[in-house]
Amino acid sequence: MTREKTVFITGASSGIGAATAKAAVAAGWNVGLMARSADKLDSLVQELGEASLAVAGDATDLGAQESAIARVASHFGGIDAAFANAGMGVDTPGTEAGDPREWRRMIDLNIMALLYTARVALPELRKTKGQLVLTGSVAGKLHILGSIYGATKWFVHGYAGNMAQEMREWGGRCTLIAPGMVDTPFFSEPKPDKLQPEDIANAVIFALSQPERASISEITVMPTG
Template sequence: MNNSTGRTAVITGASSGIGAATARALAADGYRVALLARRADRIDALAAEIGNGAIALPADVTDRDALVAAADRVQAELGGADVLVNNAGIMLLAPFSSAQRSDYRAMVEVNLLGAITATEVFLDQLKDGGGDLINISSVAGRTARASNGVYAATKWGINGWSESLRQELLPDVRVTLIEPGVVDTELPSHITDEETRKAVQQGYDVAAVKPEEIAEVIAFALARPRHLAINEILLRPASQLG
């Protein structure tokens, strides 16, 4: 049974990929959605497309003041958040070296600290009436490979933090960890190391699921009755080995 009517979902990284697909899927299920991302033009257009009270929240998850302002808007305009989808993330893969130090710091600040800060800011709203926290991790949160060490570190961090929160927030907030494999998103295009970017993009071109397929899984988990919590979902393209 889907009890989404009247519920509000805040989605970070909502301007593209899994975030945008999740916004559309949850809106179709009756959620009011708040779209949080840095690219204001994209989330403005998506909010207009979705309608039904959808709002755009231009903000960077590394900026706590911007997140607080976004949470205030969600409270004032939509009555507070019932769901937070921590989807914002970057994947700046490269062989480990000093040349990539700014990329390493950016991944920690966005992927790990961004999710932690967004959750801290919205937590009181999620607790008010029983909410859901969806953390988007990765298969890299289970298996590290050469050249993805810091990215994997952020995702392993998300996994451990999510399990701690799952225990701590019971029964007020359900915590669900989503660990996708290769998904057809913009992530490879942001890689600054040219050789790594080309290699990763080739892999994505061969085997990738659609963001909409991940969004369907998220919507399914949220639609379960409150007494049932789906805590962890690992999913890959059927042809992906690792």
């Protein structure tokens, strides 16, 4: 199989990120994988083979993302897509009862880390007229009783639209993926009757597989149940 394109993925060690890495390799892509868990990344690379490169690091660290992008671009000869997927929720919801320390960690990951991915990837994506993919959420489309997590995803949705406008000027594309509830480690209890990570991975690959003339601005994926 000829591999001509490379996608960089944050939050790649489990859940949607790992499923997308597997789907991308199956579709003929190279994958650069970033997450904090070096052991999980190494196991994933053993499964995926030479089409994958693991770069362990914290996505909330701008320098770590700069180094990761540089390594992936050097290793595979460029980057054609970046998937800003890393994210988290909170254990204690609400404003009055919530934990401000959790808010800070969530905002750093859901917003700042996503901005860092865009910042470090854009110079490479300009070279390839590439694509930026962002993990939003249905929680970023609805008003949910005081949800601070949902508010971070509203930011992602607004930013995705803004980036689509900016990237269009030089032939790039930005796609927002908005899942409903997905059975991933994001939740403390399994959700077997909800979406599976592979469902979201399929949506990402669909967006990445479109011809240059077609831009998929948003894909919302909901469980049927």
